[in-house]
Amino acid sequence: MRKAGLLFWLAATMAAPAALAGDASGFDPAAIDQCLAAAETQGARADCATAGMDACLDYVRQKYTGDDPDFPMANCLDASHQAWEVKLTAVYQAALEGGEAQETLRRVERSWIDFREILCERARETGGDLAHGRCIRDETARQAALLTSLAEPQ
Template structure:
């Protein structure tokens, strides 16, 4: 397999995942981080892209008494944006040809792996829900980065 062409990937990343929402998370931060990684020719760790701005926004708007709410809000919004990014990349890989059934099998296996891995994240620990949410977001971001490196088989 060969990596997706940088020019094609940059064009793919120019399409917004979805517009920002009431969470304060801007999915464009993910696009910018990934585009920078493609431009530099290296895989960047973009899982946290957009989190600081989201946390700043949420902390300024939230008036409740749950200290974990801002982080939970931003992790959820970030995870949703990464899921949309992963879906876009997955559909592009399927459209590029190669072995679609192999790609589908890989994704099904990965989903089972992520579910098992994240189910135990933070179990019995304070902040366990945040650990679970962070695990889901991080693993989805990692899978998107890996999927970006896949291309059609020659």
């Protein structure tokens, strides 16, 4: 981590507002749940992968004083990805508890992780670290949405 990034993290950790649920990144994971809930009430499938990104970017751009122009986006992509990982893990664990095909689900998820890593490494090779971060975040969000839809009663 760059020195400026570390200093930003330390300063933001000490001054993070309560609305961010203690997250110094500026990303509020509740934005994901709000997007998914809004889509559900409208009876539609929404692409919620970018939920919360605008607010996060606004927050970070106000707080970050370093010289890395990619830091705000990288910070928010990582925080968003982490929130989606939490969501995916919860959905996956629920599916394992209630499903008959637990071993099949495990194999499918392992294959998906391999697929995501290959796909997103290719994104890094062609578009750099930010492209990789977007890919990881977007693919994790899609998988969480897919598992959620498979778990819903038909």
